[in-house]
Amino acid sequence: MATSEERKTKLSPLDAANAARTQVAELFGKPAESIAAVARDGGRGWKVTVELVELERIPQTTSLLGSYEVKLDGNGKLVEARRVRRYPRNQSDPAQRKDES
Numbered sequence: 001m002a003t004s005e006e007r008k009t010k011l012s013p014l015d016a017a018n019a020a021r022t023q024v025a026e027l028f029g030k031p032a033e034s035i036a037a038v039a040r041d042g043g044r045g046w047k048v049t050v051e052l053v054e055l056e057r058i059p060q061t062t063s064l065l066g067s068y069e070v071k072l073d074g075n076g077k078l079v080e081a082r083r084v085r086r087y088p089r090n091q092s093d094p095a096q097r098k099d100e101s
Contacts, residue, residue, distance in 0.1 A: 011046065011076050013038045019076035020048035024068055027081060030054055033065060045079065046072045054086060061090040 011019070017035045025032040030052040037049040048070045055064040067085040072078060 010074060011072075013046075016046035016072055016076060017048055019072055020046070020050050020070040020078075023072075023078040024050045024052065024070050024081055027078065028052060028068070030066075036067060041071055045074050046076075048072065049084075061088075063089045065089055 017038050020038075021032040021035060033051040033053050035048060036051055037047075039047050041047040050068045050070055052066045052068055053063055054066045057063045065087055066083045067087075068081055069084050070078065071080040
């Protein structure tokens with residue numbers, strides 16, 4: 001039997017990730033590279049982090065990527081999107097480097 005929270009949010013995490021990827025790529029006109037995170041947003045929707053290719057360069061290791069935090073409602077419609085980070089593809093995450101030290 002489904003819990004009340006599961007009934008409120010009809011999307012699975014995979015559905016939310018796919019919806020975010022498609023809508024953010026269309027909104028910003030840039031190709032989606034990957035999904036970095038998916039989480040419920042207070043039971044009403046989803047928060048997804050999508051990595052977009054902001055600037056293609058040759059070699060590809062020097063291309064610029066952007067991390068976008070996306071909020072979707074319970075039906076998978078885009079509610080909010082904002083860039084939270086921009087970085088070269090070949091640069092590791094500063095927080096990750098600190099954890100590995």
